[in-house]
Amino acid sequence: MHISSGANENPSQEIKTFVELLNSIDNLTYMYVENKGENHQSNGLISIINGFRYIYSDWPLPKPLRDCTPTEIEDHFKNLSKKFGYEIPNPFQRISQ
Numbered sequence: 001m002h003i004s005s006g007a008n009e010n011p012s013q014e015i016k017t018f019v020e021l022l023n024s025i026d027n028l029t030y031m032y033v034e035n036k037g038e039n040h041q042s043n044g045l046i047s048i049i050n051g052f053r054y055i056y057s058d059w060p061l062p063k064p065l066r067d068c069t070p071t072e073i074e075d076h077f078k079n080l081s082k083k084f085g086y087e088i089p090n091p092f093q094r095i096s097q
Helices: 013-023 043-055 070-084
Strands: 002-006 031-035
Touching (some): 002 013, 002 043, 031 043
16 A cells, blocks of 8 residues: 655645554555655655555566576566466566476
């Protein structure tokens, strides 16, 4: 989960309370960010982009493709499938076989 507000806006008490609630939940992974130079109107697009970067941060292979074994590549996509709850096919399958 990714939550943000613009640093040039006054974060509402509701946001502060919500973040405190999130902090009290065990095993919850989230990120709260105040985006510098942004206000309520300009923060939305930046928040969407940064949210996708955060959620999918482990999507790329952990090292360059040329340095991965076929098993490492398969395991990577199996782990992603497990994390996201649906099958993510290995796009390098023909390369890694």
